[in-house]
Amino acid sequence: MAIIHLVILLVTPLILLIVYVKQRYSYWARQKVPFIEPRFPYGSFYDGRNKAQADISRTQYIQMKDKGPFHGLYFLVQPLITVTDLDLIKTVMIRDFNYFPDRGVYHNEKHDPLSAHLFAIEGNNWRSMRARLTPTFTSGKMKMMFPTLAAAGNVLSAFMVQTVGEGRELEVKEYMSRFTIDVIGSCAFGIECNSFEDPDSEFRKCGKLFFDTPRHSQMIRLFLRLFPEVCQRLGIKSLRDEVSQFFSELVRDTVNYREKNSITRKDFMSLLIELKNSDGKMTIDEVAAQAFIFFAAGFETSSSNQTYCLYELALNEECQEKARKCVQGAIEKHGGLTYDAACDMQYLDQCIKETLRLYPSVPVLERKTFRNYQIPNSNVIIPKGMKVHIPAFAIHRDEQYYPNPDLFDPDRFSSEEVAKRHLCAFLPFGEGPRVCIGLRFGMMQSRVGLATILNKFKFSVCPKTTIPLEYAVDSVVLQPKDGLWLKVEPL
Template sequence: MIFFAESLLLDLSAVLVVLATTFIVFYKWCFSHWKSKGVFCLKPSIPFGNAGELVLQKRTIGLEFKHVYDEFKKRGLKYGGYYFFMRPLFVPVDLDLVKHIMAKDFAHFTDHVIHINEQSDPLSVHLFSLKGQKWKGLRAKLTPTFTSGKMRMMFQTLVDCSTGLVNVMDKFVMEKQAIDIKEIVGRFTTDIIGSCAFGIDCSSLKNPDSEFRQYGKKFFDTSVKDSIVRLLTLTAPEIFTVLRLSSHRKDVTNFFMNVVRQTVNYREENNIVRKDFMHLLLQLKNNVKITENDLGDLKSNKSDAEAALSMTELAAQCFVFFIAGFETSSTTSTFCLYELSKNTELQQNLRDEINRVLEKHNGKITYDAMMEMVYMDKCINETLRKYPPVPVHTRECTKTYNVPNSNVVLKKGSFVFIPVMGIQHDPEYFPDPDKFDPERFSEENKANRHSAAWTPFGDGPRACIGLRFGVMQTKVGLTVLLKNYKFTLNPRTASPLTLEPGSFVLAASTGVWLNAEKIS
């Protein structure tokens, strides 16, 4: 009996040795991918490849690929390779190559790298994740909903939400409390997007524990589990497809699907017309042709095209509009106010422009007034340069691609990660990159800089469709805040500012805390 047990143990040990050896050999074979193509890659290690700091949450994804960009750039390379576990990623460094991938050679890189499955993950079928002809068709259908005419239609909704912003700020000023500015502007943008995307009064400014606010925050949870899931949707999306897994939490999916279903049913039954994004989506669902200046109802002016949106697709568009709209805009506003609180002279320059422009418009915040605020545009653009909310753009090679001026061939299915944060902190394009300098975005400076040096919204056909709306709500929020309050840094704000490693969207790990003084 003892002999049998010892024999079994020896056999088991031998099997484990064989498995371990096979595992290591397979890993090393995978790690030969870039070398076989003559592409430089930092030395990978088992099991994480080059992604140890990223997976273990020691470094945010933006800083991880900035590090990779810097390493390639100092070697004079135009591109390089990277391994996420065994997955090879192509990382372009040269700006002409970046431009080719995102715009000029778009036919080879039509898709984002992200998981999508309508059955197991209904909220995943939004414009950002859709691929091929499905993306192309929906993009064409949605483009009319983001014209300047439609922005004007929704503008008053943004202004209406700003009343609650002033009320909340006044309370903090009166009580002389430190302000977690990301939380305040997050509640403001939640109210805006909730109103424009769902036609619902979220009341997040009045009630920070409102359902919309809570479920929005749940989506961006930075727990280890949620952070890993988000990483895998970008680097191993086939796992979710093959195993029919959802990349979204079940409670988040149920909440948004139910809200959309109830809103759609109510509006269609009562033929409700409202100046918001939901109304435009309902027109697409019901085959109603969208025109530039006429809002229209839900029944007349039928289009010849087939219905553009199913209920699931409609819900997914509302969801991504909500998630992308409230988080990226609040992130941009937060970092902009942080920099302006450090640089009070720049803050006053922007306040002077706000007062000057509003005086021309009888003190009213109007769409035309927002368009005239040139210095504000510079401040927002510089914030997006220094703190790009989405610090890495991804593309999937959809057709075999010969990298220009090289022998490197990217096969269909290859993943490309564009290091936005690295490029936008490169002193070659932005001297003294850690300095906050809005004048980098003067017309003269922009004209002298490569167009691919600043791409916070992406570039080419897959550039962010909602960028106008995002900038518009950021401008309204900053206008209201800087017109009414002077800001300085509170000691609770860490110096230097550190970034939350578990967050894909850039975020300060300990928050941005400000003091505010009411302007009489």
């Protein structure tokens, strides 16, 4: 009799689990929505342990695109929805934004205050912070910060002249990362990082920790985004402790020093201090969080964009020469690499945007439903709290919008071609009210870095160049798996 009771105790939870999983995995079938068949326990992401998010998303997109404007997925046992139709994407991101105002990025203000930055926060907190920060990213502020960018570019150029000699194979990502670290360190914190003299500075180490070795695996990060309330109650952090400690202490020390000595600089930190003191609504933790995301977003996304652009220009010599002539023409016209010269490099801009198309830093954009939403021209309701995926990487490589989509062709971004295309066929910065607030700064940083070195160096592939590229599996953004090597020669 005891054995029977034991068997019942063991078998009953298993049966209940099977029934629960089957019920959860029937959600999209009950809604009559096409979906990717799940496999327990990973749901529709059963190959996510071995592939980068960009590759998974593109495979799913190709599999489901012809089955309707949206399709269902499961992460573990949680249903979510992917939107593939560009008009519907525009509706979600712009027209009906009030239904989808949040990204659903995990943050924990209580236990991990640096994670509560503009990219992640939600609701009225986001609206208030966005309104206060928007004036700091105007073209006027970009012009004010430009001398700092140009100075960092000069350091990059001088170091490469010294390093390259007559020609050398270089891991290009490392050099572009040092350049953007110097730019962000100075523009955001007023600190001279000197990354070319000290590549192992605390700034650099924290940047590598955050992007190259995040605290959690890709699967755990998905879990944090899909079950945020549970994770917040458990006090789970998303940032590494050493990263949080470094930036929190750095911001507190910088703010205290500047306020004590009445120091004002033309940088992002001074703008944040001004906001903190003008209305008294921004706490020191909020200042630290905004400074951190300025660093994180500006450092990695821009260095990756420049690296990928040099990779494509190395593979396409004709495009490289055309970009170089564009740079040299603007420099000659404006008497140097000035702000006006950087804004007058049309073909280089096209190269940068074509690179963003091929290699968007965030392969899948996310939104979270604020309240129940009925999808137009359907009976399907997206329930409150459900995640909506927008597969930017896959859309950027859809031949319907970009013929020969894997081919690097900057002419796709001539003004005539852009005018022919749907607004939401190009989403490297997102779109709508939650479009990336720092896109102007990111574009300017890429222009300066690329213009500086294309003006003096030629890039070509070498035996160490990986063709085609593979992407890192656990990185929080789209990064090459094993670095990116190119041959660099002085002109």
